[in-house]
Structure formats: C-alpha cells, structure tokens
Amino acid sequence: MTPRLTYLTGAAALLLAVTAAAPVAHAAPSAPPAPAAPCNADSLVKETLPNGTTWQMCWRIHQLHGLVLEKVFVSSTRYPQPVQVLGAIAVAQLNVPYDNGATEYNDITDYGFGGEDLQTLGGDDCKGGSARVGSDNAPEPKRRAALCVSAEPSGLAYRLENPEENKPPLAKQGHDLVLKAISKVGWYEYITEYRFGDNGRITARLGATGDLSPSDYTTSDKGWPIGKGARSYSSNHYHSAFWRVDFNIAGAGNEKIEQYDTKRAGSGAGSAIFKTTRTAVGKEGSFTKANRRWWRVVSPTSKNKDGHPRSYQLETGANDPYEAHPETTPDVTFTQQRACEQFATGNADPQCRTSKTILDYARNAETMTNPIMWVRVGFHHVPRDEDQSPMPVHWQGFDLTPRDFTEMNTLTPPERGSVNGQPSDTP
Amino acid sequence: MTAAVSAVIVVATLDASAAPTPGPSAQAAAEPAAVSNPSPGPAPVTGVGDDPLTGPEVDKARAVALSPQLVAVARDVTGAKGAEYLSWEIIEGGTGRDAAFYFYDYRADELVKQIVDVTGGKVTGSFRAKDMQLPASDREVATALDLVLADPVGADVRALYTRVTGKSWSGEDKLAVEAHTYRARPADTAARECGRHRCVQLVARVTDGPFVDLNDIIIDLSGRTVVRVK
Numbered sequence: 001m002t003p004r005l006t007y008l009t010g011a012a013a014l015l016l017a018v019t020a021a022a023p024v025a026h027a028a029p030s031a032p033p034a035p036a037a038p039c040n041a042d043s044l045v046k047e048t049l050p051n052g053t054t055w056q057m058c059w060r061i062h063q064l065h066g067l068v069l070e071k072v073f074v075s076s077t078r079y080p081q082p083v084q085v086l087g088a089i090a091v092a093q094l095n096v097p098y099d100n101g102a103t104e105y106n107d108i109t110d111y112g113f114g115g116e117d118l119q120t121l122g123g124d125d126c127k128g129g130s131a132r133v134g135s136d137n138a139p140e141p142k143r144r145a146a147l148c149v150s151a152e153p154s155g156l157a158y159r160l161e162n163p164e165e166n167k168p169p170l171a172k173q174g175h176d177l178v179l180k181a182i183s184k185v186g187w188y189e190y191i192t193e194y195r196f197g198d199n200g201r202i203t204a205r206l207g208a209t210g211d212l213s214p215s216d217y218t219t220s221d222k223g224w225p226i227g228k229g230a231r232s233y234s235s236n237h238y239h240s241a242f243w244r245v246d247f248n249i250a251g252a253g254n255e256k257i258e259q260y261d262t263k264r265a266g267s268g269a270g271s272a273i274f275k276t277t278r279t280a281v282g283k284e285g286s287f288t289k290a291n292r293r294w295w296r297v298v299s300p301t302s303k304n305k306d307g308h309p310r311s312y313q314l315e316t317g318a319n320d321p322y323e324a325h326p327e328t329t330p331d332v333t334f335t336q337q338r339a340c341e342q343f344a345t346g347n348a349d350p351q352c353r354t355s356k357t358i359l360d361y362a363r364n365a366e367t368m369t370n371p372i373m374w375v376r377v378g379f380h381h382v383p384r385d386e387d388q389s390p391m392p393v394h395w396q397g398f399d400l401t402p403r404d405f406t407e408m409n410t411l412t413p414p415e416r417g418s419v420n421g422q423p424s425d426t427p
Numbered sequence: 428m429t430a431a432v433s434a435v436i437v438v439a440t441l442d443a444s445a446a447p448t449p450g451p452s453a454q455a456a457a458e459p460a461a462v463s464n465p466s467p468g469p470a471p472v473t474g475v476g477d478d479p480l481t482g483p484e485v486d487k488a489r490a491v492a493l494s495p496q497l498v499a500v501a502r503d504v505t506g507a508k509g510a511e512y513l514s515w516e517i518i519e520g521g522t523g524r525d526a527a528f529y530f531y532d533y534r535a536d537e538l539v540k541q542i543v544d545v546t547g548g549k550v551t552g553s554f555r556a557k558d559m560q561l562p563a564s565d566r567e568v569a570t571a572l573d574l575v576l577a578d579p580v581g582a583d584v585r586a587l588y589t590r591v592t593g594k595s596w597s598g599e600d601k602l603a604v605e606a607h608t609y610r611a612r613p614a615d616t617a618a619r620e621c622g623r624h625r626c627v628q629l630v631a632r633v634t635d636g637p638f639v640d641l642n643d644i645i646i647d648l649s650g651r652t653v654v655r656v657k
Contacts, residue, residue, distance in 0.1 A: 038476045040468075047462045060479045063514050064562070070477055070519070088519065102657075103642060110607035112562050115514070133467035135479035139514055139564060143470055143482075151460035175460045186605065186630045187638060215640035339519060350540045350556035 038071045042134060045149055049175040051157070051411050052077030053198035057086075059179065061146050063137040064343070065090040066113025067181040067192045071248075074200055076410040083302070083405070085312065087248030089204060091192055091241060092374065093344040095328055099236040100218035105186070109346030113183035113192060114138070121145040125182060128152075150178045154197060157411055170413055174198055187211045191393065200410050202312075204375075205397025206241045211389055213237070224383045234383040238320070240328040241396055242344035242358075245373040246337060249310050250302030253370050257281035257334050258311075262292040284362040286330035289316065295332060296403055297373060306420070308404035315399040320378040327357050328376060335361040337370040344374055473524065473546075477517050480526055484545050485515060491548050492528035492541035501532035501539070504567050504648055510539055513561050518542070525551070529561055531625055536649050560608040563627050563648075568606045571627045571646040572599055578653040580644055587639050602639070605630045609645050617645070617654035624649035 037044055039058035046056040057072040072086035091113060097104035111117055115138040121131045122145070129150025135141045157174030180193040191207035216235035217223065223233030247255050258278050265275040281287070287295065298311040314332060322328040327345045335341065340352040341361045348356075355361055358374050379396040386392060408420060471481050480488060493509065501510035510530035518525040524545040532539050538559040542552035563571070575581055576599055585596035592601075606627035611619045618626060625648045632638040643657045 039478050040471050040475050041465070042468055042471065043475075043478050050460055058477065060477065060517070062516060105607065110562060111605070115562075116565075130462050130464035132465075135481070137479055137514075137516070139512060141479065141482060141485055143467070149462050151462050153460060177462070214638040215642060348538060348556075348559040348561050350538050350554035350559060351552070353556045353559070 049198040051198040055177045055196040061114040061137045063114040064112040084251045087246040092244035093242040095240040098216045099222045106346050107185045111185045117183045119182040148180045200402035202400040205395050207393040207395050209393040236382045238322050240322045240378040243375045247297045249299035255297045283365040284335045286333040289331045304407040306407040310405045311403045312400045313403045320380040333358040333374040334371050336366050336368045337372050488543045488545045492543050502534040563606045602631050603634050
C-alpha cells in the first residue's frame with residue numbers, strides 16, 4: 001500500500017492555520033507532521049474542534065453496511081501526535097421483527113443502507129454542516145451528497161471552581177464532530193450517526209424515522225391504538241441493531257479484551273465494600289451485561305505517559321435484548337478478525353460458506369489475536385400517537401469511552417496541568 | 428492536491444438558529460463550531476486504499492469479473508447466458524485495488540463471488556455457494572413484478588390498486604416496487620424452496636402514493652412461480 005499513500009502535509013498545515021484563526025489559539029508549533037492520508041481527499045474527513053481536538057478518518061458507502069468509517073485517528077492540543085483508535089466501524093445488521101408474528105426484516109443484508117437506498121442529502125438534512133460527495137456503491141454507482149459532516153455543541157465539558165479568587169470558573173463548552181448518512185428502507189428511514197467528542201469519546205447510534213409500517217396492524221395485546229378510538233393497533237416491533245467495531249489502537253491491532261465485574265465483599269466501618277475484578281477474555285465468545293459489568297479493548301503495547309495501557313471501554317445504555325433469536329440475545333460478541341465475516345447475521349459470502357452469523361464466527365472459541373467487537377443494541381418500539389407523521393427520530397446506540405488513552409483529560413486546561421494522581425504523590 | 432487545499436479554505440459556519448443562547452454559555456457562542464466545506468473535486472479516476480471503486484474502475488472490473496467461463500456456464504434472471512449482476516465492494520485492507528463482484532447464477536442456484544485485481548484487470552479468485560442470497564437487483568425486482576402481474580394473483584394486485592386509488596389499473600409503472608430476498612419460514616407450506624431458490628417479497632407503493640400490502644405474495648425467481656403465503 002505504501003506506494004499509493006498521498007501526503008497531505010500541505011493541506012493539513014493550512015487546515016491548522018485556518019482553524020487557528022478561530023478565537024481559541026491552539027495551533028501547537030511543535031505539532032509533528034500529519035500522518036499520510038490513507039484515502040483520496042474526497043474520502044478524508046479531518047476536522048479540528050474549537051477545543052483543539054482533531055479527528056481524522058476515511059469514509060465510504062458500502063452497499064449493505066451503508067456508511068463505513070476507517071482509519072480513525074485522534075489528536076489534541078495537549079497530545080498533538082495523532083494516535084489511531086479504530087480500524088473500521090460500520091452497522092452490521094438491523095433486524096426488525098413485528099410482535100404480531102407476521103413479518104421480519106433484515107434491513108442491512110436484505111436491502112442495504114447503501115446503493116439506491118442511500119438518500120441524497122437535502123433540505124435540513126445537513127443544516128449547519130458540510131455535505132460531502134461520494135460514491136453510493138450502487139451496482140452502477142453514482143456520486144452524490146452522501147455524508148454530512150458537522151460540529152455540534154455537546155454541553156459543558158467540565159467545570160471547576162477557579163482556585164484563584166475572583167476568577168471565573170474553569171469551564172469549557174464541549175463539541176462533537178458528527179458524521180451521518182441517511183438510508184431509506186421501505187417506510188422506515190434510518191440515520192447512521194457517529195459522534196466524535198473533543199474528549200475522545202466516540203458515540204455510534206442509529207436513528208429511525210420515516211413512517212410506521214402501513215400494513216402491520218394487530219390486536220390490543222401486540223400493538224397500540226394510534227388512530228381514533230381503539231380500533232387500529234399498530235404492531236409493536238423491534239429494532240435490533242448491530243455494529244462491527246474493529247479497533248486498531250496505535251496501529252497495532254492486537255488488542256486484548258477484558259471484562260470487569262464489581263461485587264459486594266462485606267462491610268467496612270463506614271460503608272459496604274465492593275471489589276472489582278478483571279477477567280481476561282482471550283477466546284471468541286458472546287457476553288451479556290450484568291449490574292456493574294463492563295468490557296474494554298486494551299492495547300498490549302501502546303501506553304499513555306503514565307505507563308498505563310491505552311484502551312477504550314464499551315458503554316451501552318438503554319438496550320432491550322430480543323430473545324426470540326440466539327443472535328439478538330447477547331449484548332456483545334468478540335471474534336477473531338476475518339475479512340469475510342462482515343455481518344452479524346445473514347452474512348452471505350461464498351468464500352466462507354459456514355460463516356453466516358456471529359454465533360458461527362465464535363463457535364470454535366478461537367484464541368483472539370486481533371479481535372472484532374460486535375455490539376448489539378435493541379429497541380422495542382411500542383408505537384404512540386405522536387409517531388405519525390413523520391415519526392420523530394428514535395435513537396439507539398452506544399459509547400466508546402477512552403480509558404487511559406491519555407494520562408489526563410485531553411481538554412485539561414493549563415491551570416490543571418500538574419494534577420496527576422494522588423495529591424501527596426505530586427512533586 | 429489542489430482540490431484538498433482549496434477544500435479547507437471554505438469554512439461553513441453553524442446556522443444562527445443553532446447557536447447557543449447568550450448568558451453563561453456566551454463563551455461558547457464566541458467559539459463557533461465550524462467544519463470545512465470542501466467543494467468536491469472532480470470524480471477521481473482511481474481510488475486510494477479502501478476508497479470505493481470509481482465509475483471507470485467499476486466498468487472495467489465488472490467486465491473482467493463476468494469472465495467468458497462464467498458466461499458460458501451461468502444463466503441470468505431472464506434465462507439468458509451470463510450471470511445476474513448484483514453488486515460490488517472494495518475488499519477492505521486489501522493489498523491493492525481488490526474488489527469483489529457478486530452475481531447470481533440461476534442455472535446452479537448459486538451466489539458467485541469473483542475477486543478482481545482491478546489494477547491488473549484479472550480475476551484472482553472465484554467462489555460459489557448455494558443457499559446464500561444478497562439483495563435483489565433492479566432487474567430482478569422488475570422481473571418479480573412482471574411475474575406477479577402475469578399470474579392469477581395479478582388480478583388481486585390490480586383490484587387492490589383500484590381500491591386504494593379509486594382509479595383503474597393502467598400499467599405496471601403505477602406501482603413503485605422494492606423487494607427483499609425471502610427465505611422459507613418453518614410454517615410455510617408454499618414457497619418452501621425459498622432460500623435454496625432465489626425468492627423475493629415485495630414492498631410496493633402506488634407511484635407517488637401510499638404503500639399497498641403485498642406481503643403475502645412470494646415470487647420464486649428461480650422457479651419463476653408466484654405463491655401466496657400465510
């Protein structure tokens with residue numbers, strides 16, 4: 001691949017200069033040269049948020065996955081050296097069964113979020129942002145406004161009373177770099193969205209809008225009356241979404257998976273004692289949440305300046321498992337990276353005939369040297385009157401939060417730059 | 428490189444209506460969140476890394492993928508020689524511009540994957556499998572609708588159209604149709620071959636109008652038959 005790399009140093013330097021014209025003076029004169037661009041200029045997103053955090057990635061549309069992000073790097077004013085976080089991330093299935101038992105759709109592998117189902121951005125789709133043109137990956141591809149890139153306020157990033165008297169608090173407004181694409185499958189329209197925070201957090205989520213199914217009406221125990229009186233019960237249904245997340249922390253791609261559990265271990269003098277234990281997940285398998293349980297993806301080689309291994313933690317929020325399928329029951333599945341294992345279910349690749357679902361991929365419990373994380377987030381949708389029409393966007397997704405990626409908050413202001421560890425340890 | 432440079436000097440500002448309200452967050456208002464707004468460059472002739480294939484790359488590679496050997500043995504949805512073209516994808520992390528082209532061979536009822544070295548212009552891998560279905564091509568969806576309208580079921584579809592619109596049926600352009608591949612469910616008595624056969628279920632709407640429910644109609648494109656399920 002090396003001969004194909006194009007260097008964007010000039011453009012990147014100009015970008016820094018342009019953003020430095022903003023009120024925040026953050027252009028670090030000692031910033032190292034930008035990394036080689038791994039894709040064409042039209043496929044590259046590289047943006048610096050007001051607090052100085054820069055995210056860089058390549059994007060493309062896949063006929064089935066829809067929006068695919070690859071080679072995701074982060075840097076900040078405090079940590080100007082770009083470090084890779086993700087190799088690739090994409091939606092890997094969207095299973096939509098109706099509670100009335102009549103129909104079930106697999107929107108990714110039976111239709112696809114790319115190709116003709118990808119919507120050309122228009123109207124308010126990308127208001128305040130930049131609509132980027134790229135291939136829709138249709139059988140006869142067209143170049144269209146496919147990706148919306150924007151920067152959006154994310155609320156108060158932090159706040160601390162100023163140690164100096166009569167000075168305003170140390171408080172900063174945070175921002176997200178937001179990338180999204182829109183796809184229409186039947187009556188539903190889906191927003192594939194990724195939010196890259198200036199604090200290193202990555203949020204993957206799927207928004208559903210459009211309209212409710214025009215044909216799935218049922219009885220009162222399987223739906224909700226959305227017309228006049230109590231006659232037409234729109235069927236309750238599920239959206240079980242999967243994402244395929246391929247970490248590549250600092251370009252190494254040999255991450256380890258760890259599960260953490262915290263359990264009651266008696267009582268202390270003042271409060272209950274809880275002990276947190278780590279379980280190494282070395283082999284392929286599927287896992288389910290429990291109270292206080294979480295997972296992280298850890299680089300065995302790349303460390304922050306405190307000597308702690310860099311990692312990202314999976315944080316799921318609202319999440320309804322769908323127990324009618326074994327694939328949509330577990331919350332997360334870890335498998336060894338294989339190019340032909342692209343979809344959580346309905347994987348149709350003649351090159352690996354027996355690999356059709358995440359359960360197939362994990363079946364032989366192979367030892368992982370390059371793990372893929374398959375995240376499932378389910379939403380049980382009970383329609384309501386307000387869902388018509390168009391349906392207000394409902395969201396489902398998860399966060400990837402940096403844990404020890406940098407030895408301090410990427411947004412730490414100079415006043416707090418010496419705060420690191422137990423105060424008595426501070427020189 | 429010129430395109431990339433000109434790209435970053437055009438800066439879009441956040442719409443005024445989305446700006447934070449004044450007050451405690453006035454500081455935020457002083458830091459408008461903006462992203463660059465590059466004008467798209469000319470359509471690239473070749474991609475870099477995992478970039479999508481360009482139009483010329485697709486044209487060239489698709490012709491290579493539909494090899495004389497494949498044309499000789501396979502049949503498309505119309506029954507003619509050649510395989511039904513479904514889709515293409517760049518092969519992620521490949522060592523060069525490698526792409527996969529997918530076809531359906533209606534003679535063998537097999538999904539065909541042809542790996543093409545796009546730069547070198549040759550097929551470097553060829554795989555086939557039964558019981559694997561990718562989304563239907565436009566021509567397959569159109570064929571499915573033709574089969575429905577030619578079937579006795581077609582009278583019901585035309586009647587449904589009239590019931591929904593109050594107008595008489597005047598041709599298949601009155602329906603806008605999508606389709607998804609259909610696999611036989613355990614309870615199905617008809618359409619039991621679906622999965623091994625290439626079958627579709629229609630999602631149809633009156634052109635510029637409401638959806639019409641054709642869910643119980645299954646079209647077996649391999650067997651060229653239409654059945655009702657439920």
